[in-house]
Amino acid sequence: xxxxxxxxxxxxxxxxxxxxxxxxxxxxxxxxxxxxxxxxxxxxxxxxxxxxxxxxxxxxxxxxxxxxxxxxxxxxxxxxxxxxxxxxxxxxxxxxxxxxxxxxxxxxxxxxxxxxxxxxxxxxxxxxxxxxxxxxxxxxxxxxxxxxxxxxxxxxxxxxxxxxxxxxxxxxxxxxxxxxxxxxxxxxxxxxxxxxxxxxxxxxxxxxxxxxxxxxxxxxxxxxxxxxxxxxxxxxxxxxxxxxxxxxxxxxxxxxxxxxx
Amino acid sequence: xxxxxxxxxxxxxxxxxxxxxxxxxxxxxxxxxxxxxxxxxxxxxxxxxxxxxxxxxxxxxxxxxxxxxxxxxxxxxxxxxxxxxxxxxxxxxxxxxxxxxxxxxxxxxxxxxxxxxxxxxxxxxxxxxxxxxxxxxxxxxxxxxxxxxxxxxxxxxxxxxxxxxxxxxxxxxxxxxxxxxxxxxxxxxxxxxxxxxxxxxxxxxxxxxxxxxxxxxxxxxxxxxxxxxxxxxxxxxxxxxxxxxxxxxxxxxxxxxxxxxxxxxxxxxxxxxxxxxxxxxxxxxxxxxxxxxxxxxxxxx
Ligand SMILES: Nc1ncnc2c1ncn2[C@@H]1O[C@H](COP(=O)(O)OP(=O)(O)O)[C@@H](O)[C@H]1O
Ligand SMILES: [Mg+2]
Numbered sequence: 001x002x003x004x005x006x007x008x009x010x011x012x013x014x015x016x017x018x019x020x021x022x023x024x025x026x027x028x029x030x031x032x033x034x035x036x037x038x039x040x041x042x043x044x045x046x047x048x049x050x051x052x053x054x055x056x057x058x059x060x061x062x063x064x065x066x067x068x069x070x071x072x073x074x075x076x077x078x079x080x081x082x083x084x085x086x087x088x089x090x091x092x093x094x095x096x097x098x099x100x101x102x103x104x105x106x107x108x109x110x111x112x113x114x115x116x117x118x119x120x121x122x123x124x125x126x127x128x129x130x131x132x133x134x135x136x137x138x139x140x141x142x143x144x145x146x147x148x149x150x151x152x153x154x155x156x157x158x159x160x161x162x163x164x165x166x167x168x169x170x171x172x173x174x175x176x177x178x179x180x181x182x183x184x185x186x187x188x189x190x191x192x193x194x195x196x197x198x199x200x201x202x203x204x205x206x207x208x209x210x211x212x213x214x215x216x217x218x219x220x221x222x223x224x225x226x227x228x229x230x231x232x233x234x235x236x237x238x239x240x241x242x243x244x245x246x247x248x249x250x251x252x253x254x255x256x257x258x259x260x261x
Numbered sequence: 262x263x264x265x266x267x268x269x270x271x272x273x274x275x276x277x278x279x280x281x282x283x284x285x286x287x288x289x290x291x292x293x294x295x296x297x298x299x300x301x302x303x304x305x306x307x308x309x310x311x312x313x314x315x316x317x318x319x320x321x322x323x324x325x326x327x328x329x330x331x332x333x334x335x336x337x338x339x340x341x342x343x344x345x346x347x348x349x350x351x352x353x354x355x356x357x358x359x360x361x362x363x364x365x366x367x368x369x370x371x372x373x374x375x376x377x378x379x380x381x382x383x384x385x386x387x388x389x390x391x392x393x394x395x396x397x398x399x400x401x402x403x404x405x406x407x408x409x410x411x412x413x414x415x416x417x418x419x420x421x422x423x424x425x426x427x428x429x430x431x432x433x434x435x436x437x438x439x440x441x442x443x444x445x446x447x448x449x450x451x452x453x454x455x456x457x458x459x460x461x462x463x464x465x466x467x468x469x470x471x472x473x474x475x476x477x478x479x480x481x482x483x484x485x486x487x488x489x490x491x492x493x494x495x496x497x498x499x500x501x502x503x504x505x506x507x508x509x510x511x512x513x514x515x516x517x518x519x520x521x522x523x524x525x526x527x528x529x530x531x532x533x534x535x536x537x538x539x540x541x542x543x544x545x546x547x548x549x550x551x552x553x554x555x556x557x558x559x560x561x562x
Pocket of ligand 2: 300
């Protein structure tokens with residue numbers, strides 16, 4: 001008998017996924033509106049200030065350059081926070097062990113948490129885009145590809161958020177990772193400017209910064225212009241998706257954060 | 262139905278050996294009490310069955326499935342009411358039970374949820390948020406939650422701790438009915454009379470080891486060599502006159518009644534001694550040992 005892993009219990013999977021989506025949709029002001037507003041502020045401040053300087057890609061309207069970066073950054077934070085917050089609150093509520101009692105495979109559980117994050121990430125990303133239509137117009141070079149890139153970015157960071165939720169036992173640690181690791185990586189990942197314009201060592205960070213290829217692929221989809229080697233960046237994106245999912249699977253299989261050893 | 266062989270657990274934290282080579286086989290239809298002091302290892306055992314604690318060694322089979330090879334299948338067979346657990350406060354009773362059904366792959370479970378709520382006196386709380394329920398209601402909710410998928414085995418970890426007497430009796434009634442309808446039940450409790458009323462099998466764990474595992478009647482019989490007898494007299498008694506009963510722990514209560522502890526084989530001898538002294542008793546009561554005494558004997562170190 002071959003063990004069914006992905007479709008072991010589809011109703012269980014959808015119930016779990018619905019809960020993850022329901023959870024943030026109930027408080028849309030914090031989970032969707034807040035990141036949208038901060039993205040608008042970024043757009044107003046950086047867009048207004050930097051438009052005349054050459055920080056984006058040469059020959060591209062800076063606002064056009066900025067929108068896919070901000071959409072990606074919004075997706076990254078939203079996707080990361082959703083599963084991380086969900087898992088840590090369940091630890092606080094002392095309901096986390098309920099996860100052990102369901103006949104739902106690990107792959108299904110992981111995907112439910114990750115897809116919840118993806119949904120929120122893509123939603124924030126697309127709303128960021130929608131809110132900027134007024135400033136930069138609605139045109140996207142490759143719309144489907146743009147949505148796919150937001151999905152990919154959200155998937156990677158939702159997986160990371162899930163891992164952090166499992167490893168950490170309080171919100172402070174989660175916020176620490178957001179502030180000390182993810183925010184700087186986003187700033188140095190080409191959200192606001194072309195990385196090659198950075199001096200020496202700072203520019204080299206792009207080689208170890210997972211956000212760099214993700215933002216670049218999104219920008220390529222959005223305006224059709226890119227920095228570096230886009231084929232390699234697409235491959236890296238796929239590798240990041242697989243890598244983050246496998247890491248989450250490993251943590252889950254080990255029972256870190258949900259089982260006592 | 263449930264087969265545990267050579268199960269051991271040493272917690273990494275504190276290197277604490279909580280279960281020491283335990284073997285236990287529970288048959289379908291049994292109602293088993295799992296007794297033991299605080300820290301004996303009851304919750305550890307239950308948490309291993311639930312998948313919350315990883316075992317160190319041994320084999321656990323639930324139904325025909327091993328928790329190592331077919332863990333997910335075992336989930337469908339058991340329902341667990343944990344000792345300390347929380348509540349997803351934002352949900353209503355109804356939402357939480359519908360979600361719970363969904364996690365078990367059951368799409369439309371309204372009829373059974375109705376039945377459960379009715380039986381657990383929660384029907385009028387259907388749309389109440391979990392955060393608004395009283396402690397007793399939450400316990401009953403947890404039982405409903407553990408039962409939405411109609412498990413063959415229900416395991417309750419101290420479901421009545423801190424619950425008032427009336428609530429306890431409601432629960433007893435419910436559990437008895439559930440047992441009669443074919444569910445195998447395992448219950449840990451601090452109230453020994455609870456085990457005595459409900460269960461037909463007693464397992465006692467002490468310091469991570471099983472020190473007794475027998476059908477209730479058998480356990481009680483095997484400890485009933487010694488009986489307590491209470492003799493009533495129509496005149497006042499005086500301990501000094503009862504010197505001859507010294508070996509039987511004589512105690513006088515309310516001046517006219519005498520309590521003795523006597524080995525069964527000595528019963529006629531004791532009665533003869535009493536009548537020889539021309540003491541006439543007017544009434545006699547014989548008391549079997551309570552589970553509580555047996556329990557205390559078994560766990561005394
Ligand atoms: N998560 C844990 N980490 C380390 N030790 C534990 C843990 N849980 C329980 N123990 C220890 O294991 C022993 C058995 O505990 P437990 O199974 O909860 O007993 P009971 O339920 O019979 O009161 C106790 O000594 C307890 O301190
Ligand atoms: Mg316990």
